[in-house]
Amino acid sequence: ASFGRVADDLSEKGVIRDINQFKFTAELYDKTQKLRVGKFTLKQGMSHYAALDALINGPQSYISLTLPDGYDSRRFAQIIERHLEIDSTKIVNLVADSAFISDLGIEAKSLEGFLYPETYRFTFGIGAKQVLRTCVNQFQKMAPDSLWAAAKAKGWSVGDVLVMAS
Secondary structure, three states: OOHHHHHHHHHHOOOOOOHHHHHHHHHHOOOOOOOOOOOEOOOOOOOHHHHHHHHHHOOEOEEEEEEOOOOOHHHHHHHHHHHHOOOHHHHHHHHOOHHHHHHOOOOOOOOOOOOOOEEEEEEOOOOHHHHHHHHHHHHHHHOOHHHHHHHHHHOOOHHHHHHHHO
C-alpha cells in the first residue's frame, strides 16, 4: 500500500490523531519510503513518530496457520491463501515446479508428501517459496533417519517411498 493509504488506515483506526501532522512528521524525518510490508500491533493515540517507528523498526505480528495431517497440497494451498493472502494457484504450481523442487534438494516429481503437517507462524508478506521451503525443512527435520537410510538401501528416493506409502 502507498504511504497515503497507510496514513488513511491509521487515521480511520484512531492510531494517529491528525493525518496531516502524521504526513508532515514522515516527510520531516524522511520516512515515507521506509515503511515495511506486514501486520503490526499499534495502539490508538500513539505519537506520530512512535507509529512511524513501529512501522519501520517494530516487530511484525505473527500469523499462525495449521496444516492438518492428511490434507493434500491443494487443501494446504487453500489454508495458506486464507491466512497469508498468497494465491493458492501459486502454491499449487510451485508444488509441481521441477526447478523449485530440485532447488530444495528433493528427488521427486512433486512436493506432495513433503509438506509437513504442523502449526506454523509466519509474518504477513512472506512469499510462497519461503512458506513451502519452511514446510519441507520441517519434514526433513521430523522424518526419521531410518526413512532416509531405508530408501537409500533400496536405491529409492524418499519421494518414491512417500508415493508407495500413500
